Amino acid sequence: MISSIAGFPAEVVITEVGPRDGLQSEPVFVPTAQKIELVQALLDAGLRRFEVTSFVSPRAVPQMQDAAEVMAAFRDRDDAHLTALVPNARGADAAIDSGVDAMVLFASASESHNRKNVNRSLAESLEGFSQIARLAEGTGVALQGAIATAFGCPFEGVVPVGAVVDQARAYRDLGMGHITLGDTTGMATPALVIERVEALAKAVPDVQIALHFHNTRGVGLACAYAGLALGVRHYESSIGGLGGCPFVPRATGNVPTEDLVYLMQESGVQTGTDLNRLIHAAQLAERIIGRELPGQVMKAGPRLQIAAMDSVRTAHG
Ligand code: ZN
Numbered sequence: 001m002i003s004s005i006a007g008f009p010a011e012v013v014i015t016e017v018g019p020r021d022g023l024q025s026e027p028v029f030v031p032t033a034q035k036i037e038l039v040q041a042l043l044d045a046g047l048r049r050f051e052v053t054s055f056v057s058p059r060a061v062p063q064m065q066d067a068a069e070v071m072a073a074f075r076d077r078d079d080a081h082l083t084a085l086v087p088n089a090r091g092a093d094a095a096i097d098s099g100v101d102a103m104v105l106f107a108s109a110s111e112s113h114n115r116k117n118v119n120r121s122l123a124e125s126l127e128g129f130s131q132i133a134r135l136a137e138g139t140g141v142a143l144q145g146a147i148a149t150a151f152g153c154p155f156e157g158v159v160p161v162g163a164v165v166d167q168a169r170a171y172r173d174l175g176m177g178h179i180t181l182g183d184t185t186g187m188a189t190p191a192l193v194i195e196r197v198e199a200l201a202k203a204v205p206d207v208q209i210a211l212h213f214h215n216t217r218g219v220g221l222a223c224a225y226a227g228l229a230l231g232v233r234h235y236e237s238s239i240g241g242l243g244g245c246p247f248v249p250r251a252t253g254n255v256p257t258e259d260l261v262y263l264m265q266e267s268g269v270q271t272g273t274d275l276n277r278l279i280h281a282a283q284l285a286e287r288i289i290g291r292e293l294p295g296q297v298m299k300a301g302p303r304l305q306i307a308a309m310d311s312v313r314t315a316h317g
Helices: 018-024 032-044 067-074 089-098 111-118 122-136 161-173 190-203 220-229 257-265 275-289
Strands: 013-016 049-054 081-085 102-108 142-148 178-183 208-213 234-237
Touching: 013 257, 018 032, 018 049, 032 049, 032 067, 032 275, 049 067, 067 081, 067 089, 089 102, 089 122, 102 111, 102 122, 102 178, 111 122, 111 142, 122 142, 122 161, 142 161, 161 178, 161 190, 178 190, 178 234, 190 208, 190 220, 208 220, 220 257, 234 257, 257 275
Parallel strands: 013 049, 013 234, 049 081, 081 102, 102 142, 142 178, 178 208, 208 234
Antiparallel strands: none
C-alpha cells in the first residue's frame, strides 16, 4: 500500500478526452470501428468518463463526422458517463438525440482566441449557450462548461483571473455544475493553477472544477500535482498523450492518461483504473494513429516492473 500525500484527495475521477480532443486534430480519418475499439479498451482499463466525440459540422471537422455512430456503440453502457463537445444548437439537437449524458459547451476566456476558435465574441457564445440550455431542458442531458485559454492566450498573453471567474459565474448561472479549466495552448503553470482554482473555489463553491492540461511546455503533470495539492478531484487527459496536429509545430497533446494515473497511483490517490491495461490502450492508440505517441509510462512500464538481468548488457571497466 502506497502511503498518500497529506492534503491529496483519496480518489479522483479522470475524464478521457483522447477520442475527442486527441483525435480531432488527426488529419487522416480514423475509421469508426477503430475509435470504438479504443474507447472499449479504455473502458476495459477502468475509465468511466469520456469526452467521446464532438457534434461539430462534418465539413469543419471531418474526423468527427461519425459522432452519432460512436455514441451509439456506448449509449447503453449505464456505467459510463459520456459527454460530447457541442458548438451550437444544431449540434445540441444531434447530441441529445445520440444519448449523451452531458453536453460540453466551450468558450475561451480571451476574446481573440474565442474569435479565432468559434468566430464569435464571448457574449455571443454565452447567448448561444442559453439557447442550448433551453433545448436541454427536460431532456435529462446535463450541461458542462469548458473555459478554454483559462491560463493564458497565444494572442493576448495574460488572461486575467477575473475573466475566468466571470466566465465561471456565467456558466454556473446557465446551470452548469461542472466546469473545466482548459489549457488549450499549454500555458498553465502550477502557480497559475493555484491562483485560479482558489479564486473559483471562492466565487463558485457549488461547482465541480476539472483541470485539463496540455503538455506543451513539459509542466502538465506538475500542474496536475498542484491541482491534487488543492484537493481538486476531476482531471482530463488523453491516452498516450494523443492530440496536437503533426503539421502544426508546437501543438502538443494532453497530459497522457497513463502518465497521470501513474503519478496518482504512486501518490496514493485512487483512480479506479488498471495501469497495465491503460498502457495496452495507449499502445493500441499508437497503432491506430500510426506514429509514436509522447506518453512515457507506456514505454517505460510501471515503476516496479522487473527487468531480466540479461535484458541489458553489462558494462566493462
Ligand atoms: Zn484540450
